[in-house]
Ligand SMILES: Nc1ncnc2c1ncn2[C@@H]1O[C@H](COP(=O)(O)OP(=O)(O)O)[C@@H](O)[C@H]1O
């Protein structure tokens with residue numbers, strides 16, 4: 549059966565967030581890691597979310613891999629493509645949201661692309677083109693201290709224009725509140741005026757329903773889980789997708805083995821979750837400096853520490869540091885080099901944990917998850933029940949050997965007790 553919705557996600561946690569939203573709305577969804585190779589047999593699905601690790605790589609590489617994902621999705625019959633970006637619009641002036649949206653626009657033949665990272669359930673709203681995170685503008689939120697892409701401007705029209713070849717317009721809330729026809733009319737007007745992308749305001753889910761109807765009539769849109777919700781509801785309402793209840797509850801059944809958490813996110817939410825976990829399970833804080841200078845020794849020491857404890861219950865291993873610690877490491881080794889070296893270290897730890905018998909694994913951080921999932925050579929996931937908004941339980945699919953259950957937590961997502969909750973849903977008591 550041909551696909552209806554094809555999603556190209558710029559990181560793995562973001563992909564699982566979007567897959568969670570689609571599946572909750574009743575869209576049969578599979579998440580693949582990278583562009584699937586021809587041999588991978590996938591279950592029937594109405595939506596495939598291709599997870600890329602393209603958020604923080606050079607823009608030309610992000611464009612190339614996104615176009616490859618597009619070609620694959622098109623060959624499977626996808627009638628709408630959603631480019632999934634972060635609800636906090638994580639990017640820099642060099643990209644990659646603008647360059648990838650531009651390239652997909654040309655490939656799909658779209659005149660204009662609606663763009664909105666709104667995700668009201670997690671407090672991301674867009675008004676007059678400005679992104680709010682909770683009750684503050686993006687540039688006053690913890691995202692101003694992000695290790696890889698500090699967000700210092702809440703005006704997404706400006707942010708996107710700086711990284712796009714085309715001109716950027718706005719679909720204001722008054723049009724969105726007037727409904728899908730008004731959104732479509734505004735997009736058409738902006739396209740005639742030479743705009744190639746438009747930031748779309750949205751504050752409530754009902755706004756995203758209107759945006760979803762307008763977007764579903766176009767070949768391409770760019771956004772986060774809120775837009776996923778709008779598209780899912782629109783595709784079900786117009787009969788392109790038959791709503792199906794997911795049987796996710798059975799997803800983790802029968803998967804035993806040791807359990808662990810590996811964290812590389814330095815977000816405020818993750819730092820708080822690690823602090824809470826210290827009262828619930830053994831926690832090892834890695835030295836970020838040693839992960840850069842002596843990676844093999846730091847990884848080996850962490851694995852020795854974990855192996856001595858895994859039989860007694862879950863363990864948590866974290867590279868994560870507070871903003872001043874991150875700044876110190878970056879000043880010494882460079883932002884990119886430090887990030888990549890630390891991701892390699894946490895990925896090697898994930899690999900060592902699985903080799904030691906871990907089958908239930910929680911990963912915290914988008915880049916961190918990407919590096920670990922790649923190292924574990926997982927080709928695809930089935931999407932299970934929601935642990936917290938934006939974070940589902942996942943079961944590996946298409947991998948030889950025993951399946952595993954994972955959670956890929958976006959740095960910003962989850963309540964303070966997230967790790968214990970995720971482990972409990974995997975059948976692990978803390
Ligand atoms: N102590 C640290 N100092 C500097 N960088 C770090 C530290 N710990 C982790 N990192 C890096 O910070 C980045 C966090 O990004 P990511 O994993 O995407 O988290 P998030 O989901 O919060 O954005 C990764 O590149 C990771 O390797």
Ligand SMILES: O=C(O)[C@@H](O)C(=O)COP(=O)(O)O
Pocket residue numbers: 559561562563565566633634635636667772773913914915938957958959960
């Ligand atoms: O849209 C979101 O906020 C998330 O789905 C997302 O993209 C997560 O990115 P990280 O915070 O880098 O995990």
